[in-house]
Structures are given as structure tokens and as C-alpha cells.
Amino acid sequence: xxxxxxxxxxxxxxxxxxxxxxxxxxxxxxxxxxxxxxxxxxxxxxxxxxxxxxxxxxxxxxxxxxxxxxxxxxxxxxxxxxxxxxxxxxxxxxxxxxxxxxxxxxxxxxxxxxxxxxxxxxxxxxxxxxxxxxxxxxxxxxxxxxxxxxxxxxxxxxxxxxxxxxxxxxxxxxxxxxxxxxxxxxxxxxxxxxxxxxxxxxxxxxxxxxxxxxxxxxxxxxxxxxxxxxxxxxxxxxxxxxxxxxxxxxxxxxxxxxxxxxxxxxxxxxxxxxxxxxxxxxxxxxxxxxxxxxxxxxxxxxxxxxxxxxxxxxxxxxxxxxxxxxxxxxxxxxxxxxxxxxxx
Amino acid sequence: xxxxxxxxxxxxxxxxxxxxxxxxxxxxxxxxxxxxxxxxxxxxxxxxxxxxxxxxxxxxxxxxxxxxxxxxxxxxxxxxxxxxxxxxxxxxxxxxxxxxxxxxxxxxxxxxxxxxxxxxxxxxxxxxxxxxxxxxxxxxxxxxxxxxxxxxxxxxxxxxxxxxxxxxxxxxxxxxxxxxxxxxxxxxxxxxxxxxxxxxxxxxxxxxxxxxxxxxxxxxxxxxxxxxxxxxxxxxxxxxxxxxxxxxxxxxxxxxxxxxxxxxxxxxxxxxxxxxxxxxxxxxxxxxxxxxxxxxxxxxxxxxxxxxxxxxxxxxxxxxxxxxxxxxxxxxxxxxxxxxxxxx
Numbered sequence: 001x002x003x004x005x006x007x008x009x010x011x012x013x014x015x016x017x018x019x020x021x022x023x024x025x026x027x028x029x030x031x032x033x034x035x036x037x038x039x040x041x042x043x044x045x046x047x048x049x050x051x052x053x054x055x056x057x058x059x060x061x062x063x064x065x066x067x068x069x070x071x072x073x074x075x076x077x078x079x080x081x082x083x084x085x086x087x088x089x090x091x092x093x094x095x096x097x098x099x100x101x102x103x104x105x106x107x108x109x110x111x112x113x114x115x116x117x118x119x120x121x122x123x124x125x126x127x128x129x130x131x132x133x134x135x136x137x138x139x140x141x142x143x144x145x146x147x148x149x150x151x152x153x154x155x156x157x158x159x160x161x162x163x164x165x166x167x168x169x170x171x172x173x174x175x176x177x178x179x180x181x182x183x184x185x186x187x188x189x190x191x192x193x194x195x196x197x198x199x200x201x202x203x204x205x206x207x208x209x210x211x212x213x214x215x216x217x218x219x220x221x222x223x224x225x226x227x228x229x230x231x232x233x234x235x236x237x238x239x240x241x242x243x244x245x246x247x248x249x250x251x252x253x254x255x256x257x258x259x260x261x262x263x264x265x266x267x268x269x270x271x272x273x274x275x276x277x278x279x280x281x282x283x284x285x286x287x288x289x290x291x292x293x294x295x296x297x298x299x300x301x302x303x304x305x306x307x308x309x310x311x312x313x314x315x316x317x318x319x320x321x322x323x324x325x326x327x328x329x330x331x332x333x334x335x336x337x338x339x340x341x342x343x344x
Numbered sequence: 345x346x347x348x349x350x351x352x353x354x355x356x357x358x359x360x361x362x363x364x365x366x367x368x369x370x371x372x373x374x375x376x377x378x379x380x381x382x383x384x385x386x387x388x389x390x391x392x393x394x395x396x397x398x399x400x401x402x403x404x405x406x407x408x409x410x411x412x413x414x415x416x417x418x419x420x421x422x423x424x425x426x427x428x429x430x431x432x433x434x435x436x437x438x439x440x441x442x443x444x445x446x447x448x449x450x451x452x453x454x455x456x457x458x459x460x461x462x463x464x465x466x467x468x469x470x471x472x473x474x475x476x477x478x479x480x481x482x483x484x485x486x487x488x489x490x491x492x493x494x495x496x497x498x499x500x501x502x503x504x505x506x507x508x509x510x511x512x513x514x515x516x517x518x519x520x521x522x523x524x525x526x527x528x529x530x531x532x533x534x535x536x537x538x539x540x541x542x543x544x545x546x547x548x549x550x551x552x553x554x555x556x557x558x559x560x561x562x563x564x565x566x567x568x569x570x571x572x573x574x575x576x577x578x579x580x581x582x583x584x585x586x587x588x589x590x591x592x593x594x595x596x597x598x599x600x601x602x603x604x605x606x607x608x609x610x611x612x613x614x615x616x617x618x619x620x621x622x623x624x625x626x627x628x629x630x631x632x633x634x635x636x637x638x639x640x641x642x643x644x645x646x647x648x649x650x651x652x653x654x655x656x657x658x659x660x661x662x663x664x665x666x667x668x669x670x671x672x673x674x675x676x677x678x679x680x681x682x683x684x685x686x687x688x
Contacts (some may be wrong), residue, residue, distance in 0.1 A: 073615040076449025105420025149637035161577040223566025233505040248632030271417040288592030293493035
């Protein structure tokens with residue numbers, strides 16, 4: 001079903017206020033959830049909202065906690081998230097990285113002891129809207145086997161890189177597994193095979209069958225050994241810079257996944273180059289991709305291109321919300337309890 | 345064949361001096377080539393050396409040029425490589441990023457108008473040896489189709505992330521294609537299939553046949569659309585920060601691949617956290633990987649683990665050098681011309 005953006009935002013906000021979040025913070029927290037669904041990332045938007053409320057209820061998320069600077073030198077700071085709402089903490093730390101970049105050309109924050117940041121792309125768009133390059137990543141609980149083993153030992157640690165551009169920001173938002181568990185479930189429910197191999201079946205063979213991968217829990221890292229290595233390094237840098245948890249420190253129970261470590265990095269390209277030059281370089285790269293593909297009768301999208309199309313459609317026609325999810329949200333809005341929520 | 349490290353280094357150094365490179369720079373430039381072979385990356389070590397000398401001869405590499413700071417603010421600087429030797433330029437710019445990180449917690453350099461940096465991992469090891477986290481990447485000529493097209497439009501843009509650790513630095517060095525053309529050729533010559541699909545054959549099917557991929561030039565980006573997106577963003581950030589070339593600006597003729605853009609980023613974790621804490625976090629992550637895999641009777645290597653083993657073996661027994669490559673090198677050493685060198 002389609003829900004007008006403002007209605008979606010207000011509904012989520014009111015539920016957070018009912019759960020004792022301060023109004024200004026509830027406004028912002030709800031906006032980050034609504035923005036994710038508006039941009040086509042419902043899995044970390046409204047679909048995830050009931051679980052977020054449940055984690056305020058079970059004490060894993062402290063609705064009132066604010067992140068705090070606990071160390072730093074110059075352009076690099078360490079913050080403690082105090083287990084506050086992950087998306088608010090992340091937003092605040094990216095704002096701080098942007099401030100640091102305006103002063104120092106580049107700025108970074110290592111945030112530990114936070115919570116799931118929901119849709120990582122939000123903080124890339126945030127940096128790009130501020131006119132700076134943004135790079136950020138988070139660790140997660142162990143949900144992907146490291147290369148060389150069948151046991152989930154690494155996180156799918158999402159990585160975001162964003163470059164500002166008047167004609168549409170370029171924003172990459174990718175996790176280290178080829179598919180998320182959410183994507184496996186969606187394909188299974190629709191009776192679809194995955195478009196490419198997404199993991200291993202019981203015989204240890206690569207497969208496009210989502211149910212087989214759900215059974216083995218052997219998700220494929222992107223690029224096999226390469227994505228496994230990248231996940232290890234992203235986790236290590238996030239934990240070292242924040243002094244916080246690494247992937248192996250997390251409980252594997254999703255309802256207890258709390259205390260994530262994240263890195264937020266901003267670079268003010270305008271401060272070191274000719275004004276407007278950055279913009280024209282980004283434009284030329286995108287033209288080269290579009291034109292080169294078109295010559296072959298094909299089509300290439302730059303990261304973020306489809307997001308903008310989805311956003312515009314959502315704002316014009318309403319934001320797509322799964323009906324059962326919306327029922328859960330409306331139940332929360334009228335003070336009811338969550339029914340049948342699963343943690344995976 | 346096995347060549348003692350010191351002999352390998354001295355031979356390469358003397359050839360560079362013969363080609364009019366200043367002795368101290370020749371010493372360092374040769375060391376970077378020898379180190380790559382010593383660490384098991386001959387493709388960007390001694391195997392690449394004859395081509396490097398040929399590019400000094402054909403004017404694409406200016407043996408005397410030094411990189412120059414042309415802009416910056418605080419912890420972020422822009423440098424012009426003046427088409428000097430790519431590995432010397434990269435080394436100098438990583439040194440500068442490390443200096444900036446010591447002052448500001450974090451430091452970065454965007455280097456444009458440089459040349460192929462050869463083995464990117466060298467600069468990760470350099471940062472780790474200095475006790476700081478190092479992140480760097482380079483763009484390349486277009487050699488991989490962007491996702492959505494059959495035409496090579498993106499580079500395989502290597503990305504390096506390094507974390508220092510007394511028990512062995514953790515250093516990831518990965519390109520954005522699942523395999524390099526060098527790896528395809530090696531497998532073909534040995535009559536081997538690739539261990540996983542590495543690209544597409546003439547019918548547009550994924551294949552492990554290296555020769556088929558060489559014919560179509562349809563190398564697979566890691567993680568399909570994900571590696572394609574990451575390659576686009578790495579290229580864009582490098583070109584924007586350096587003000588230099590993007591992938592589409594390069595000639596597709598390898599003998600003219602010059603003017604690369606690169607980013608060097610260093611973070612001094614010790615400056616923002618408790619002394620020794622970073623080290624213990626990295627150690628615990630590696631123990632968790634090793635122990636978790638061992639419980640399942642399997643083995644996981646952290647990025648950089650095999651490198652150290654290869655390095656120790658090379659230093660003890662000699663550095664492996666392909667016999668035909670060594671003949672070319674010795675011919676150069678005695679003032680001869682290159683015979684039968686290919687540019688791919």
C-alpha cells in the first residue's frame with residue numbers, strides 16, 4: 001500500500017513520543033526511518049521500526065541517551081554512543097565529521113557503544129547534501145562465514161561512499177554479503193531464485209536457491225575471499241577507532257544486537273580545489289558511463305540514480321509500505337503490543 | 345628460479361641508475377619493486393619492471409619528476425605527481441599523509457597526474473610500519489565492464505586497508521575485478537580453470553575459463569553490481585580530490601596508461617585512544633577468526649597473514665623470479681634492449 005510521506009513520518013514520530021522520546025529527537029528519528037522507506041530501502045525503514053520500538057522496550061536501545069565525545073586529536077574524534085538510538089547517534093556523528101572537515105579539510109569520528117544505524121545510506125546523503133564527500137561504515141553481528149570456513153564469523157558490515165553533485169548525489173550503500181537475509185526471505189516468499197549465486201547449499205555448492213542458503217547460513221561475501229577480507233578490515237578499523245565492540249563481541253541473537261562500532265568520515269573537496277571543479281569531474285564520470293553504455297545499446301546506472309527516481313515517485317504517489325508492517329505500526333500507534341514480530 | 349633479495353634489489357637499482365635516475369631515488373624505487381616480488385606479488389614487482397623501464401624510455405614516466413603540494417587545508421592536501429615514477433610518488437604521499445595524521449589524528453593526500461603505483465599493498469605496509477592505519481586506492485584505465493554493459497568502462501581500482509599490529513600487520517590489498525588479466529593469463533598458461541567464475545564467455549554466460557574471458561574482455565567485478573559501484577566511487581573520489589584524471593580519461597593502450605589519481609589516508613589511532621588498546625582489539629579480532637574456524641576443523645587467514653609467510657620464505661631461500669623475466673632484467677642490466685615484451 002502507499003502512505004503519504006508526511007503521514008508516515010508523523011505516525012512514526014507519534015509512536016516514538018509515546019515511548020517517551022523527546023519530541024525534537026522523535027521528529028528526527030522518525031524522519032530517518034521514513035526517508036529509508038521513501039528511498040526504497042523499506043528493510044531498514046518502516047519494516048525495521050517495530051523491532052526498533054521493541055528494543056527500546058527491552059532496554060537494548062536507550063531512547064534518551066546522547067552520544068558524547070570522549071577523545072580525539074585535531075580532525076579525528078572518538079565518541080561514545082551510550083547505546084542511544086543508532087540512527088540519531090549516527091546522524092550526530094556525521095554532522096560532527098562534516099564540521100571537522102570544514103575546519104580541517106577532512107574530519108572523522110569513531111563511534112562506539114552505539115546501536116544499529118538502520119539505513120547507512122542516510123548518512124551518505126546527509127554528507128552529500130552538506131556538499132562534502134562522506135564515507136562511513138558500521139560493523140554488525142557475525143552473519144557471514146569468513147572465507148575458509150562454514151561458520152558465520154564476520155559481519156556484513158555496510159559501507160557507504162557519497163559524492164555531492166547538483167545533478168544528483170552519487171551514493172553507494174553496500175553490505176559485504178552478496179545478499180542480505182532480508183533479500184533471501186523476499187525472494188523465497190515470492191518463489192524466485194536469486195539473480196546470481198548468493199551462498200552455499202547443504203552439499204557445499206554455490207546456489208541461487210534462497211531457502212537453501214537460509215538453511216546453511218552460508219551467505220556469500222561479495223567477491224568470495226575479497227569481501228571477506230574487506231569485512232574483516234572494516235570491522236577492525238571501526239573497533240580500533242571507537243574502542244568499541246568488534247563483530248565477535250556481539251551476541252548472535254538479533255534482539256540483543258547492540259553496541260555497534262562505526263566510522264564517519266567527511267572530506268570538504270571544495271576546501272582544497274578550484275570551486276566547481278569537483279562537480280564537473282563527477283559529472284564527466286557519469287556522462288562517460290551513460291554514454292559508453294548507450295553506444296553498446298545498454299544502460300548503466302550510477303549508484304544513487306535509482307534512489308532519486310524512487311524518492312520522487314514516493315513523494316508524488318506515496319511511500320510503499322507492506323500491509324502487515326503497516327498494521328503493526330498502527331497497532332503501536334494506538335498503544336497496542338507487537339504481534340508476531342520476528343527478529344530475523 | 346630463486347634470487348637473493350639483496351641481489352634482486354641491487355640489480356634493479358643499477359638498471360634505474362643506468363636510466364639516469366638519481367641513486368637515492370633508484371635505491372628506493374628498486375626496493376619497492378623487490379619488496380613486491382619478495383611478498384609474492386611478482387605481477388606488480390619484478391614482472392612489471394621491464395615495462396616500467398620502457399615507460400621511462402617512451403616518456404610516459406619522468407624519472408626525475410617529484411610530487412608537489414599544490415593545495416590543501418589542514419589535514420587534507422592535494423599533490424601533483426608531475427608524471428614521476430608512480431611508486432616513488434605514492435610512497436612520498438603516504439609519508440605525507442602519515443605526517444598529517446601525527447599532527448591532526450587523521451591526514452590525507454589526493455595525488456593526481458602520477459603514474460601506476462605498481463603494488464598498492466606497499467603503501468599499506470608503509471603506514472602499518474609507521475604504526476598508523478593506512479587506507480589508499482588508485483584508479484586505472486578502463487578494464488572492466490560497468491554493471492549493465494559489456495563494454496569496459498570502469499577500472500579495477502585497487503583498494504588497500506592496513507592496520508598495524510606487533511604480531512603481524514593486517515593488510516588488505518584488493519582490486520575491484522574478481523581476477524586481474526595477469527591472473528587470467530597465469531591460469532590459461534597452466535591449463536587451469538579459475539577457482540570461481542571470473543567473467544563472461546561469448547554466449548554471455550559466467551565462466552571459469554580464463555581464455556574465454558580474455559576474448560570477451562568481460563571481467564567480473566567483485567559482487568557483480570556492488571564491485572562495479574565501488575569502482576565508480578573510488579574513481580570519482582580520487583579524481584575529485586586530486587583534480588586529476590578519472591578512468592574514462594585514460595587511453596586504453598597500456599603503454600600509454602599514465603596520469604593516475606590516487607588517495608592516501610592515514611589515521612593515528614594511538615592519538616585518540618588508550619595506548620595499546622588498538623593493538624589488543626586487532627589481536628582479539630584475529631584470535632576470534634582463527635579460533636572460530638578451528639572449531640569447525642577449518643582455517644581462516646587474515647589479510648596479510650600469507651604475505652608475511654611468503655616474505656619470510658623469500659628472505660630465507662631467495663625471491664621467486666620467473667626465468668624469462670629475469671633474462672629480460674639481466675639484458676637491461678647489461679645495456680641491452682627489451683625483447684618480446686608485451687603490454688598486457
